[in-house]
Amino acid sequence: MIERTTAMCRWLAYSGSPVLLSDLLFAPENSLVVQSMHSRLGVEAVNGDGFGVGWYGAQEEPGIYHSTEPAWSDRNLRELSSHASAGRVFAHIRATTGTPVQQSNCHPFRHGRWLWMHNGAIAEFASVKRDLTLEVEPALFPLIEGSTDSELFFFLALTYGLEQDPPAAVARAVGFIEETGRRHGIQFPIQMTVATTDGEVTWAFRYSSEGRSRSLFHNVDVSALRMQHPDNPTLQQLSDDARLVVSEPLGSLQGAWREVPESTCLVIEGGREQLHPFSPSSAPSSAGSAAAAQ
Template sequence: MCRWLGYVGDPITPRELLYDPERSLIEQSRRHAPDMPLPNGDGSGLGWYGRREVPALFRTTAPAWGDENLLELASEISSRLFLAHVRAGTGAPVQQTNCHPFRYRNWLFVHNGYINEHARLRRELLLAVRPDLFGNIVGTTDSELMFHLALTFGLQDDPVAGLEAMAGFVEEVAEAAGVPEPVQMTVGLTDGSRLYAARYASGPVVNSLFVSEDVESLRALYPSSERFAHFPDNARAVVSEPLVDLPGVWREVPVATALVVDETVQELPFEPRRPVAVAPSATG
């Protein structure tokens, strides 16, 4: 499985989450999960917001733990909102265009999971992508396709509804093809203002997702911790796995739940649904 994290709050250097914690994202990238024979060595990426509305993007096929350029960037950048990802491929080639985050205008998207039997469903799913979005797909992953399906189904107007319609459409196509349990996902998404996330799977096994508690509460819980004293009051992080092993720091996101994160965390039910309309295909 892949791993990712998202941060929103007053500006910090990404290094403070990517490298510094005892269970940092970079440390997780080389540490095998119980059900994984290999580490997350199929590339990594960082997307962040700075002086422009459009986010900057760094992606590389190098394993995250050995990429000096990523370390330099993460140490030098200061950003109020960023997404980072380490990849363990599920069939798509190891190439830069298949590394997360994926970008469309002011939007960034990361994903941990898969579409079951993606190769079998890919053609029909691709033909549902809105024609004006199609040229933005430059890789071959199911993740990038999921992002563009969500954009097709209204993500820019209602991010959670767009993700729900995407998941519902994939499940509908998979059911018609006889593919079981098609969707496995935790996703991170941002428009540069808020951080959105969702945890869902069509079957009983669901990848993990956690959100940090508010910093003021953490300072009260751990008054001697320099880290919590340093972090901004409005800092929030969403992660695939906890970055520090301290009780009360992380709250597990319930299954079938979406988050809207800024200075507060709003939890919403995540309910896949049939899209209102599917964009016509180029051959339609």
């Protein structure tokens, strides 16, 4: 029997009017910091192998803060988040699949204006790592800093054109990962919920080779929630275009969350969201493959 590695990270992606990071990370009933100690929907209850936050502010590139400490015990995170605000935020708490606990292995990963974070795993990563790595565009390869399957997944997507067409690039990356895994006798090569953004649009994906993907939710329209819950002060502070995509709901407010369907790409631009079917596609021969063949 082939052993498959499982990972259970948790993440959130926010866009809308600027909010304090602490309002996202600490304030909610089931905040990401709470989930780092006790995840309600995760395979593992504790996600204490580091964390990261990415946000868009005054600079062209997003800022990132990574720490190898558990989110619940990092004093710098509490200090930073109580002063910094942003209108687009990615945050991630990590449960490692076996790669080291180090800052370069913490999500979100950054390339130019792009951020990327992943919950799940590439199965039997050690067996397929060489084949996957050789597919990365040679010009991108030196920019890989860590040793995780998630970062390599990001660079495969960049190789396949993430900056031009994110859904197509992710579909090609997943297709190549599945093709490679099955060539190595792996029945279910990938498990994933992924979020990526260029600072203007957020794309979120829910997919797994076995069709039993990790949990993923998005909030319903804020104006509708205000009508439903007129006495909720948090809702009164959010802009109508505020959108959250989360591994698990941040609270128990009735009617606030919808589950993202299996095999789906969720696109959020401004206050609009669209759901599209997602499936892997065949990857074209990349510059990485051509270089490896020479």
